[in-house]
Amino acid sequence: MRAIVVSAPGGPDALTYTDHPDPTVNPGEVLVDVTAAGVNFIDVYHRMGRYPLSLPFVPGKEGAGTVAAVGEDVSELAVGDTVAWASVIGSYASKVVAPASQLLAVPDGVEAEVAAAVTLQGLTAHYLTHSTYEVKPGDSVLVHAAAGGMGLLLTQIAKLRGARVIGTVSTAEKEALARQAGADEVLRYSGFAEAVRDLTGSGVHVVYDGVGATTFDESITALRPRGMMALYGQASGPVPPVDPQILSQRGALFLTRPTLDFYIATRDELAWRAADLYGWVASGALRVHISHRYPLAEAAQAHEDLEARRTTGKVLLVP
Structure with missing residues (x-):
């Protein structure tokens, strides 16, 4: 598969577009063909080494796509389902493997690209307004x-x-x-x-x-x-x-x-926030503004533009 790889911390040029081994599906995991990956400032912090990850790594925590295969012990998802995620490192790639417990079934009325654009930031906005400070x-x-x-x-x-x-x-x-x-x-x-x-x-x-x-x-x-x-x-x-x-x-x-992981610490909490979020999107109560779509190979440009505040709304990478 093709992926973005960071071999050493640095600027946007640390994002290298290259061939990468296809991921292996273990029990409890799901293989997804990535439709789009969300670009977030957490990815910038990982790339810079501000929040260190083991090197080398494929960045990106957020995305959406289509289930291509399921491992043993996975019964809640099937091949062909549209899913999204907010906490799966390795999303800047054409394929990703994720624990089934981290994946969210995307309901009818929410397109895969929209799910890729809204899941991480939408869950964050939900916990900030409903839990950190209940507006x-x-x-x-x-x-x-x-x-x-x-x-x-x-x-x-x-x-x-x-x-x-x-x-x-x-x-x-x-x-x-x-x-x-x-x-x-x-x-x-x-x-x-x-x-x-x-x-x-x-x-x-x-x-x-x-x-x-x-x-x-x-x-x-x-x-x-x-x-x-x-x-x-x-x-x-x-x-x-x-x-x-x-x-x-x-x-x-x-x-x-606050950080997101502590507000989706259980599957029930993740499901509650996602149900509200996708429900608002499907009903039209919440509009998702996707301002920039970059080919996966242009991840470095996406990071440059994000850091220079040349973007508005959401930035996506499309394999």
Whole structure:
């Protein structure tokens, strides 16, 4: 098969398109022909070695495709089924083997490419709005990078839960996308904390921040007393060490650094979040914006564009 392989940490040029041995299907596993793989910042962190993996490795955690074979002890899936996944390393390839327990049957009304585009970020947006901080009607929510793949989903799901959503973006084009997703107010990054306080009076109930270093301090300032800072990513770089006393001084704030794996730790929790997510997509309540599709061989360009913030919505690799 063809795959992207990382032999040593580095920049986008560390992503090498090459022949790779076909995966072997063991008991409890499923072989999938990949329709599309989602590109996420976690893939960038793996490529750079910020979150190290054993070398060499095939990157990518998210995708969707068609079941080509099932191993022994697999009864819930069959050849020809459309499936998606959010936590299977090796997705930048034409084929992938995954534990059946990690695969989600994609329902009618959800195309495979859409499932590849929404599963990882959609599950993340679900846990952030339903579990990390349970958004309630009337809450004020700040969503950074509101025109990105995560931001567009977070905005829509927070609106479904009755929130007032304030988004941050860098350009007029991205502002238009954020407003189309339902953002009530859209700000530029410069001085956003003061603008948030002007809009809300006391600050927002929760900040969903996947940007990290460049937004963290102002995000803390934008919170109301006892507000929640949910730092779920670090696209601009890691946040320096934080003195917990700051949380007290700013109003008994909460700070968490959540990750998806701890919110889909059981099959029941994964199934609950996926059922909500795919149900919203199938009904039209949640729109998935796929902005860029790259051939698998152009994975390096996809990473370059993602890191340079030249993309909006979701980026896919297509074998």
